Amino acid sequence: MKRLILWVPLAVFVVFVGFVAIGLYAPAERTVPSALIGQTVPDFDLAPAIAGRPGLSSVSLRGNGPRVVNIFASWCIPCRAEAPQLEELARRGVPIDGIAVRDRPQDLAAFLATYGDPFRTIGADNDRRVQLELGSAGVPETFVIDANGVIRHQHIGAINPQDVPAIVAAWEAAR
């Protein structure tokens, strides 16, 4: 028994190496996904972010077929990079709703004028309350929500050209 105990430190070390090797070779995602995927969108109601465009509420996300909600901001640099991809999605018939985080109307209008405007509605989330409610940890993020208001898919970060098919597929799967 005593001899066996002497090998315990080595055994502990081997277990440590195992965990650490897994951590090194299958590095974990640094992003924080929403825990609400597969659950109903929590209730929210956002005022319009710019004049002439309706705001966004959880009620409006139900009953109209699956929707894509894009959380973005004019001060967010990767959001500029994903604008062409959003245009592409809109061209393919995907309805896109926007949530503008902490944006002043004039900045938002300038952003839309420069980078394109694929949004049917844009809600103003001036204190990030709705972003927190949805389990979103930054901008830009994109959610696919089905006709029953259930969150089906989350894309974290800017949408690159190669991500577009996946989002279209998720939207179609949500029908």
Next chain:
Amino acid sequence: MIAEAGLAALWLAAALSLLQLFLGIAALRPGGEGLLRAVRPVAVAQGVLAALAFLILIWLFLRTDLSVELVAANSHSAKPWLYKFAGSWGNHEGSMLLWVTVLAVAGGAVALFERKLRQDTLIATLAAQALIGLGFYAFLLFASNPFTRLFPVPVEGNGLNPLLQDPGLAFHPPTLYFGYVGISIAFSFAVGALVTRDVGPAFARAMRPWILAAWIFLTLGIVAGSYWAYYELGWGGWWFWDPVENASLMPWLAATALLHSVTVLATRDGLRAWTVMLAVVAFSMSMIGTFLVRSGILTSVHAFAVDPQRGAFILALLILYIGGAMALFGLRVGTVKEGSRFDLVSREGSLVANNLLLSVILGIVFVGTLYPLGVEAVTGEKLSVGPPYFNTAAGPVALILVALMGAGPLLRWRSDRPSALVTRMSVPVLLSAASLLALIVLAPGIGIFPLLGLSLAPGVAAASVAPLWKRNLRRTPLFTWGMVVAHLGIAVSMAGMASESAFTKETLVAASPGQTMHVGPFNVRFDSVEPVAGPNWTAIEARLTARRGEGTPFELRPQARMFSSPSTPTSEAAISTVFDGQLYVAIGEEDQQGRWQIRLWWKPAVTLIWFGGILVALGGFLSLIGRVFRERRSAAAKEVAAGADMPAKEVLV
């Protein structure tokens, strides 16, 4: 030219390390006695060459030699010279070179100064040290070369992270590394003694001063890091159980246990296996910490290069060294005869309990730090383990340990009666009980841990000093004074921690000039805001006047600073230290109504945290000096004899 000289010095040092290893192995074989005398000079030369390489790197930084890639990436010609100097280790490659330099210099120091150790054990130790060095030289030369050139030479460097442009940076990493890497000596001693089967009192006495030296630096390094974070980050926090902070604490816990265990081995020839394992664990924790910080595997504000390939290299070294040492332990320790058994109520008993509790705390910190990694590896789920876990899990164990620390030195070696201990502890226990009562009555809302900590502290402080009671102070050995001061330091530090936790007052205000705010016993008037500039930064400086009751007003000037290269905002808090605590003021942003975000804290007794830590290091220093002089004055046998035949009245070492 100079950079190439530095690289050449490094290669030479690595080559000497290889030679040291081969010479050591050859000298230990039968027939190799002639080579014994060759090993020491090689080790010393290796230390000198490694130090030379590091000095050359410092020189390159001081001259802002932008043709060297590392300097271009981490320095800037407009930086103050102190931060050019300190910037040499404010990056992965430079700090790794410092790491290897300390390793080599420590080995050279042992070769130069160690006289008491049995010769074959010393050679085995130096060979082990050389073996460790080889792996890290390889890492440095092949995966983290600090001397690579850059073409074309850039016009200007990228500058140093402003959070690191601070006097604390000049002090904290080197001090920490002298301790962190210096404890490699203990590891090598343990491996050497396992190889030559020399684990005994003589070995323990020889190893003890080296452990003490490394431990003193480690203590100071951690204290410096804590204070630096406190005043630099602008939020008044002094420990966050961040993975990198834990990476420095774990070797300290192991080294503290080792320090105590080696005394039992030296005077009682007991705890052989424990002592050897602790020596291996201490440096293993250092190496694991180096790995965690540099592999990108854990998220931390302190993390260095996020580089899985370098991480894999270091992991391979860990497997080789830690795996090898622990395998050697398993194979050899079974044949090491254990010493005699102890009474539970005795100095030895309390030291065993001390070993145990420190190891438990070490285990808790280890498990907590690596748990998120383990869970993610097994289930893919992400979770976070932070202060709530560490404080709740390690807190009670630490409190028990500190209480034991008060009682232990009052126990006699070999055997003691519980009733006698109770008598000796009566004053400390009364003090603690009185404090507990006073706190319950006067400060009813404070949490259980601060309550217990603050109650224990006066009693333990009294118990720490008790060994001096009724002794001729001038004839008390210096290492006894060391023990007293170090234990007192722990009690003082704990009092500071508990007080900060229980009694800190915070006020957050959006203030306009002319407005007066209150925090704790202070009234603070916000006078004005002025722009100021420094060598590589501009700032908005707030001028505030603080006053305590009817006392003399004094000024505070916190800044919101913007550095130029790289362009980074920092908050420079204004801290005013008074006799019973600190007033800590930081300034944030201006809002649209022209009001400034001001954060004020009143932290009673918070300086005790670091003052206590300095006392701990001072105690270690006194012990070191005391041990070194004692060894010089009397033969080693005399000490063992004195320990064995201590008359009933003699209480302490």
Next chain:
Amino acid sequence: MRGFFLAAALLIATPALADSLMPAAEYANRQLPDPRKEEQAKALMETIRCLVCQGQAISDSDAEMAGDMRSVIRERIQGGETPEQVRAWLISRYGNWVTYDPPLEPVTWPLWAAPILLILAGAFLARNRFRRRKN
């Protein structure tokens, strides 16, 4: 330097860390009028992880999102929720990663049991070091 590279890398790879032009949320840096509630909120904030930082609590972070989270926490506590309810709400949105206080669940029982297990293991290891007192 490393901080700069890291921040730059993160800007490209993951959601942006830049700050907006709008002012801080109402209770990001303002204390609640009720000291007891403020204490509860503060204690909770110190155990909630900042979503956009490299390992910090929202109570210590200068990030704008951390301020927004502080504000939401203060408002919910002001509105009568208990700290545990607010923590549960955050966990329901972000998973266990967002709290520094790991909940007591099957996946964390080894973590919480570790101190006891370690003490027992240590006592077991040390049992042979002691001898019975001759009395």
